[in-house]
Amino acid sequence: MAAGILAIKRDPGGVLIATALAALILGTLAAVAWQARGLSGLGIWDWRAVRFTVWQAVLSAALSAILAIPVARALARRRFPGKAALVTLLGAPFILPVIVAIMGLISVFGRNGAINDGLRLLGLPEMSIYGWQGVILAHVFFNLPLSVRLILQGWQAIPAERFRLAESLAFTPADIARHLERPMLRSVLPGVWLAVFLVCLTSFTVALALGGGPSATTVELAIYQAFRFDFDLGRAAMLGLVQIGLSLAAMTLARWITIPAAFGAGLHETQGPRGPQGWRRGTDMLAILLASSFLLWPILSVTASGLPRIPMLPADVWAAATRSAVMAVSSALLALLLCLTLALAIARGNAHWIEMAGMLPIVASPLVLGTGLFILLRGWLSTDAMALPVTVAINAIMALPFGLRALIPAAQALRDDYGRLADSLEMRGLARLRHLTLPRLARPLGFAGGLAAALAMGDLGVITLFATDQPTLPLKLYQLMNSYRMADASACAVLLMVISFALFWLFDRGGRLA
Amino acid sequence: MKIRMIAAALLAATPAFAQDKPVLTVYAGDYIASEWGPGPKIEKGFEAFCDCDLEFVTGDILPRILMEGEGTDADIVFGLNTDVTARARTSGLFAPHGQDISDLSLPVEWSDEIFLPYNWGETAFVYDETRLENPPASFDELLNAPDDLKIVIQDPRASISGLALLLWVKSVYGDDTPEAWAKLAPKVLTVTKGWSESYGMFTDGEADMVLSYTTSPAYHIEAEGDTTKHAAIFPEGHYFMAELAAQVKSTDQPELAQEFMDWILTPEFQRTIPLANWSMPAKLPREEWPEVMRDLPRPEKTLFYNEDEAEALRKPALDEWLRAFSQ
Numbered sequence: 001m002a003a004g005i006l007a008i009k010r011d012p013g014g015v016l017i018a019t020a021l022a023a024l025i026l027g028t029l030a031a032v033a034w035q036a037r038g039l040s041g042l043g044i045w046d047w048r049a050v051r052f053t054v055w056q057a058v059l060s061a062a063l064s065a066i067l068a069i070p071v072a073r074a075l076a077r078r079r080f081p082g083k084a085a086l087v088t089l090l091g092a093p094f095i096l097p098v099i100v101a102i103m104g105l106i107s108v109f110g111r112n113g114a115i116n117d118g119l120r121l122l123g124l125p126e127m128s129i130y131g132w133q134g135v136i137l138a139h140v141f142f143n144l145p146l147s148v149r150l151i152l153q154g155w156q157a158i159p160a161e162r163f164r165l166a167e168s169l170a171f172t173p174a175d176i177a178r179h180l181e182r183p184m185l186r187s188v189l190p191g192v193w194l195a196v197f198l199v200c201l202t203s204f205t206v207a208l209a210l211g212g213g214p215s216a217t218t219v220e221l222a223i224y225q226a227f228r229f230d231f232d233l234g235r236a237a238m239l240g241l242v243q244i245g246l247s248l249a250a251m252t253l254a255r256w257i258t259i260p261a262a263f264g265a266g267l268h269e270t271q272g273p274r275g276p277q278g279w280r281r282g283t284d285m286l287a288i289l290l291a292s293s294f295l296l297w298p299i300l301s302v303t304a305s306g307l308p309r310i311p312m313l314p315a316d317v318w319a320a321a322t323r324s325a326v327m328a329v330s331s332a333l334l335a336l337l338l339c340l341t342l343a344l345a346i347a348r349g350n351a352h353w354i355e356m357a358g359m360l361p362i363v364a365s366p367l368v369l370g371t372g373l374f375i376l377l378r379g380w381l382s383t384d385a386m387a388l389p390v391t392v393a394i395n396a397i398m399a400l401p402f403g404l405r406a407l408i409p410a411a412q413a414l415r416d417d418y419g420r421l422a423d424s425l426e427m428r429g430l431a432r433l434r435h436l437t438l439p440r441l442a443r444p445l446g447f448a449g450g451l452a453a454a455l456a457m458g459d460l461g462v463i464t465l466f467a468t469d470q471p472t473l474p475l476k477l478y479q480l481m482n483s484y485r486m487a488d489a490s491a492c493a494v495l496l497m498v499i500s501f502a503l504f505w506l507f508d509r510g511g512r513l514a
Numbered sequence: 515m516k517i518r519m520i521a522a523a524l525l526a527a528t529p530a531f532a533q534d535k536p537v538l539t540v541y542a543g544d545y546i547a548s549e550w551g552p553g554p555k556i557e558k559g560f561e562a563f564c565d566c567d568l569e570f571v572t573g574d575i576l577p578r579i580l581m582e583g584e585g586t587d588a589d590i591v592f593g594l595n596t597d598v599t600a601r602a603r604t605s606g607l608f609a610p611h612g613q614d615i616s617d618l619s620l621p622v623e624w625s626d627e628i629f630l631p632y633n634w635g636e637t638a639f640v641y642d643e644t645r646l647e648n649p650p651a652s653f654d655e656l657l658n659a660p661d662d663l664k665i666v667i668q669d670p671r672a673s674i675s676g677l678a679l680l681l682w683v684k685s686v687y688g689d690d691t692p693e694a695w696a697k698l699a700p701k702v703l704t705v706t707k708g709w710s711e712s713y714g715m716f717t718d719g720e721a722d723m724v725l726s727y728t729t730s731p732a733y734h735i736e737a738e739g740d741t742t743k744h745a746a747i748f749p750e751g752h753y754f755m756a757e758l759a760a761q762v763k764s765t766d767q768p769e770l771a772q773e774f775m776d777w778i779l780t781p782e783f784q785r786t787i788p789l790a791n792w793s794m795p796a797k798l799p800r801e802e803w804p805e806v807m808r809d810l811p812r813p814e815k816t817l818f819y820n821e822d823e824a825e826a827l828r829k830p831a832l833d834e835w836l837r838a839f840s841q
């Protein structure tokens with residue numbers, strides 16, 4: 001207890017934000033349950049949904065993390081022209097709005113897609129993207145980039161001196177793997193797995209579009225149904241609780257298997273190790289090539305079909321695009337502020353519950369969160385007045401876990417490597433922030449901000465609940481589809497994608513240059 | 515040029531400066547108020563004579579209004595569907611529309627005093643004749659078609675058209691519904707959250723048929739000059755769907771709300787429906803329909819459950835559907 005109080009004294013910001021987050025997420029859930037006057041029991045279909053959700057999330061997360069290892073290693077130890085651009089590009093699917101990603105995947109892997117055209121030409125049986133395999137494929141497509149990025153950061157966090165030392169000791173690739181790479185993976189992978197697991201836990205649109213049918217139902221769909229069709233808030237709250245319970249279990253599991261790697265301080269150097277030559281060069285290039293085509297082909301395919309019509313899009317779409325972009329940037333700035341405070345508090349070794357609180361939003365159903373806020377704020381604010389600010393805030397909160405995954409390791413390393421030095425120099429407050437924290441954390445901060453902006457840009461969930469006369473770009477996209485204007489909708493999808501990427505790139509680039 | 519367009523769009527997006535005109539707040543489904551839906555025409559048409567400011571607020575209207583209860587800002591709710599009005603009605607939030615509904619142009623009897631239909635259509639499977647040369651001529655033929663005929667449908671737990679399919683199959687097959695689903699299931703390529711995702715897959719050529727409406731081909735004919743898309747007309751009959759408007763009892767603009775309700779069945783309003791909402795007008799002599807709507811093939815039999823039947827059937831029918839598709 002005494003330690004707790006001390007921690008609060010030293011770090012009011014982190015504790016405050018974490019408390020507020022937990023209160024918000026659990027509070028909105030409570031508000032929904034309260035409005036429903038209690039929780040409802042779950043039916044047999046709900047439990048099936050829970051089972052499918054966990055199963056596909058475990059599998060998607062494992063596949064994404066495992067497939068990411070060779071790609072991240074290849075990117076870490078090979079140098080080639082355009083590598084930086086490729087690393088940025090490979091991140092694209094993660095920030096792709098779901099609806100656009102589905103369009104892209106279908107255009108490549110669908111019945112009418114290029115792959116099946118090829119298979120037919122060769123007289124081979126066709127593959128189907130519809131069914132659980134489609135859900136997994138889409139989830140790997142979405143999360144492989146995140147996994148590669150996080151693992152790549154792990155590789156880059158190994159001080160270059162270590163690799164040079166290994167070289168001078170004539171380490172073989174196997175020795176390097178044993179002494180440097182495996183400890184790093186051991187510390188990074190559980191976090192990666194957890195992040196992807198949690199993303200897949202709340203997946204909804206993907207499972208519905210590619211799942212093939214009700215056997216691929218996720219909990220988030222059950223929540224949607226409870227809200228929208230049955231108006232059974234009690235069941236929605238119960239399912240929201242189940243979702244949070246699942247994630248807490250997963251977080252505990254991941255904590256338990258994480259063993260932090262300790263490499264000590266190194267000079268800040270971005271030149272990675274030089275990879276072994278010979279056949280390993282070939283496999284590295286193959287890994288990069290395969291990953292690139294898997295991740296970029298669907299995006300290029302969508303772009304090719306929608307791009308030419310962009311100039312023909314009606315003026316309304318541009319207004320929505322501007323509105324969405326402004327909201328996305330606001331969300332990102334808010335997310336960065338929250339994220340940095342939390343990450344620094346976590347790095348200072350404050351209670352694990354702060355990290356838990358920071359990861360909570362990833363599994364908080366946006367529907368529950370939005371509805372809860374709606375119930376709590378009604379009577380204080382008009383719904384129209386709160387629609388946009390609440391959407392901005394919820395998007396910022398939803399992006400926190402991703403930002404934290406990128407920031408926490410960097411903040412911890414910063415603390416371990418420079419903390420004592422900075423303390424002994426009595427470097428505190430703004431000076432420390434300006435001269436040590438921000439420059440050293442610029443990269444993950446830029447990355448986190450970019451993610452937050454892009455995710456907010458593509459979000460559709462919350463705003464529809466609040467009902468507004470100021471539609472966002474994803475909403476416009478649906479309006480176009482609903483009015484049969486499928487060609488315009490695909491142009492709108494490309495516009496949405498371009499803006500998402502541009503925002504990500506601006507933040508990420510800013511972080512690298514800083 | 516582009517910059518001027520963006521600037522104009524931005525200006526248009528900022529709410530008009532507060533005028534002293536009273537505001538009529540209309541909660542409407544997402545697409546209605548988009549510039550491609552009937553919303554802008556409805557807004558312009560009404561504001562031309564009401565001396566008021568009509569404001570569309572779009573989103574998930576039923577959950578929102580149920581959550582807001584009597585404290586709602588809405589004066590009118592626009593776009594509810596026939597299959598979900600039972601719950602809306604029990605909320606007691608709505609007032610009678612007060613219209614003469616004795617001669618509506620609907621294929622079903624309508625005597626509802628609260629919910630006023632402004633358009634209607636029927637569910638149908640739509641296909642492209644260039645890709646599907648021998649479309650099934652009946653529901654039975656569809657069920658017995660080879661399994662490589664692929665259709666996309668919508669999830670009845672998340673979409674109104676998906677729910678309509680449940681009721682359609684139920685009204686055609688009755689107690690044999692589980693067998694019907696078992697035959698249909700292998701032909702279902704995938705189930706999407708909403709109509710728009712399904713229709714997108716169909717136009718992209720992923721599926722041979724899509725669950726949509728008998729009126730869908732009208733869009734392709736009128737807006738794209740494309741006459742290859744058709745609704746397969748089944749002799750077993752097609753399920754009726756209408757969109758409804760109702761005034762909110764607790765409105766602070768009762769006269770305006772009534773004025774709006776009075777306007778819905780006027781020819782002026784009804785004439786905007788076919789080519790903006792791509793559905794049939796609720797009260798307009800057939801001679802006044804646009805040619806494209808008049809020329810559409812119409813089913814001989816219209817199937818329909820009233821809201822109580824629909825509400826009672828929803829859960830058991832959903833269970834049957836879930837069971838058949840989880841095999």
